[in-house]
Amino acid sequence: MNVLELKKTANEIRKGIIEAVHSAKSGHPGGSLSAADIFTYLYFEEMNIDPSKPDDPDRDRFVLSKGHVTPGYYSTLAHRGYFPVEDLKTFRHVGSYLQGHPDRKHIPGVDMSSGSLGQGISAAVGMALSAKMSGRSYRTYTLLGDGEIQEGQVWEASMFAGHRKLDNLVVIVDNNGLQIDGNIAEVCSPYPIDKKFEAFNFHVIHTDAHDFEQIAAAFAEARQTKGMPTAIIAKSVKGKGVSFMENQASWHGSAPNDEQYAIAMEDLRKVGEALCQK
């Protein structure tokens, strides 16, 4: 996909996010919107996957370590063809397979269940390790929140990945600067994030999480990196794309009412329209 197509796809994925949380009257739009462009690039460009073969042993793996952003994840999987986009409306409803947090047992395309912060990265490390042990060439990607990295397990996993030189592993930190209780720098600062990963023997790359050219360059550089895992620190805007949600911690885990839903969809419709003029 070219950059324009990626942007259009990301915009459709953002609409799916709003649909899902509005329909569920719950869920996490803020961190879904901040990660929407990363999700788009991973699933439409970077990863070696085939929605018709979700269990292919040689497919690339993805673990959503910040498991609460299922609206972003599911919307991406749906638009990529793993299941019907229509089903996003059943998100978090009783009996739906689209559980509040990723459930590998029931959702096509989901490689690992997650939701308890700090745990997904360890599973991703296990997948990358398995590839090394078995001589398989698939790559493993995992997305973490910048608040999530306050969890000690993240650093246990990082120490192991660095020690084992897992250059088939890419850890992406969605650096939107906000967690539930506010600004990460004020709650319990994880900064400097880059120096921490460097200290654990990672190759560190900075990128703008909403600039596809930079995102593409970052993943290309990760692919070139040998002998160490890569951490991509993606500077993002929480709530990106919906005017009233941008940079607001309060939109971490709340759903728009009907009126707010209409405004959000109008914001995204306009973005889509502008992209079509290009």
Place this chain on the structure above:
Amino acid sequence: MSEVKKIATRESYGNALAECGAEYENLVVLDADLASATKTGIFKKAFPDRHIDCGIAECNMVGIAAGLATTGKIPFVSTFAMFAAGRAFEQIRNSVAYPRLNVKIGATHAGISVGEDGATHQCNEDIALMRAIPGMVVISPADDVEARAAVRAAIEYEGPVYLRFGRLAVPVINDNPDYQFEIGRGITLREGQDITIISTGLCVSESLKAAELLEADGIQAKVINIHTIKPLDEELVVAAAKETGKIVTVEEHSVIGGLGSAVCDALCAKYPAPVLKIGINDVFGESGPAAELIKKYGLDGQSIYEKVRAFVKGK
């Protein structure tokens, strides 16, 4: 008396892993800097490329095992029961059991028979924690024969399994050609009509001793070895209650949530009967030689005998 062979079940565990390594190519073993104590070092010697030392980071170790399992490996994660069921409880629940991954938790140094290391290392709560998790199989073998059979059964079984091993060398009691291990199937070791003693782990051999002492008093005790606490062999438990009325449970574990509780859960639903739970009475352990601690906490044959006798006599 002839010398009985004694082996610690952690030793059996390490040996069984090494025995199975060649047969099961996907078998991998993870440890957290305790390979010499958990005895996974035996496997490491035979299969160095399939032994993964994760360092002192148990939560991460369980997560890595989960990731490995998604790719078809059969990982055994090993550390002391305290740091597996305790430290990594939530990882076991959320990263292994909820996704129903094929991870086996080989937890050694369970119970007070850890001995000198004392209370911080003596986990008397692991069975309670593990059996509360949906879909988790919980196995507590009684001796070397059973421990090795349990490892093999766990490999063959598809899904999460918690295996509980001990540090102390314990008598080999199942060394007979008829011995068969089946997950979820209890074993009647001795028939009796007056009382049933249901036991697990190292308490099984102590319960057999108690049964002999009871016999001298004219009390015939049935002894059942429950190696699988979950799923529990409810049929066998209920049948025993119907036959002998009263039931005694014996375990090297808290009386809260362990074998005794599992037996009571089954009986209260299916055949209410009086139950005496012998175990660790809601206290922490302490330092000391294992054999002395087992006596002090009332889990040796003599103590079991005295408690059962009083219970039979209605005291």
